[in-house]
Amino acid sequence: MIGTPGKWSTEALADALEKRTGFRQVIDMSQAVLDLEAGTLCCGDVDLCQLDGLILKKIAEDYSPDALDRLEMLRMAQFAGVRIFSPAVNVLRLMDRLACTMTLRSAAIPMPATTITESEHVAHETLDRYGAAVFKPLFSTKARGMLLLESGAEDASQQIAMFRKANPVMYIQKKLDLSGEDLGMVFLNGEYLCTYARVSQNDSWNTTIHSGGKYAPYDPAPELIELGRRAQAPFGLTFTTVDIALTADGPIVFEVSAFGGYSGAQKGCGIDAAALVVDHVLNEVSR
Structure with a gap:
């Protein structure tokens, strides 16, 4: 299974696998090596392309564009016929908050009012329109890096500028x-x-x-x-x-x-x- 060694959920899955199969292998994708010429994806002495299946618990400790690259690497195992749970290409559509949002909205799922922009001026207008808004990084979990702002705050322009410096594409959602x-x-x-x-x-x-x-x-x-x-x-x-x-x-x-x-x-x-x-x-x- 692919996860973060030592983390509770990773170890719980590994324990359950070992209990049922007698086999235990936790793969840290930061240690993986993809050799396109050889058609291998190895972590230590284990070639993931030779396994029967993989459980994907965690691709990286934090969501980031680098995590997307790890998922792309993992597709080599899929090409080799390894069953991955969940499939890497499916998880790719969820790591980026905007990609997830677009899929949900296209399926007519009710969501908070949301605006995406690279303009600080539009961001400020959106904040005034929403009254209060949460500025969300495109790659984050557990509310890390999120910024709550209320319309009329004296330092709103400064806060928006600082957020945009770290997040050029701003995902702004009305606070409910x-x-x-x-x-x-x-x-x-x-x-x-x-x-x-x-x-x-x-x-x-x-x-x-x-x-x-x-x-x-x-x-x-x-x-x-x-x-x-x-x-x-x-x-x-x-x-x-x-x-x-x-x-x-x-x-x-x-x-x-x-x-x-x-x-x-x-x-x-x-x-x-x-x-x-x-x-x-x-x-x-x-x-």
Whole structure:
């Protein structure tokens, strides 16, 4: 499996694989070497092109354009006939926030009002129009690098300029009242597993665990489950989480996760997602 050695979710998947097969191999893609002439993709003495299958848990510690290159390298194993769960080309469509957003909007999934621009002037106009907005990097997870601004702030122009310096293409999303929680809806091979809530424990504007939020169980209505199902369907992922929030104007989707919330499924729903994913993968590769 491909992941980050030592990280809980990576090791949980590796443990589940070892328990069922007696084989354990965690691949760190930062150590991978692609030889196009030889047709190999090696990490140490393991050629990924010779394996029966790969579980893709994490391609890099942080989302970045470099992570996209690692996914492109991983396609060599796909060309060689190795089954990858989720397929590298499918995950490619999720790493960039804008690519994910465009796919969701093309599928008529309700999302917050969003503007994309490289113009600081347009960004300032957008902020005034939204009243409050979250400026989001195109490559980030757990709200890292995001900037919350309110219209009329004295230093808004300076903050926008600083954000644009690090993010030339600015992704600006209207801030909505989430009432202190949002939801993670979990799917395995397109089938609904469970939903957990991320509940804020402080005055942070976001509910991520990284910012102090806590997991809690949540029982969604059937129509909410159907929204989550429609949101994840275009991406064809083995395991994923759909981020959903309930607003005064109805539910909206923020994004679909490239790798899914294993910790949220366990701590919020009591479900061992790693075991379920491994069972699914082993069933698929043994056919």
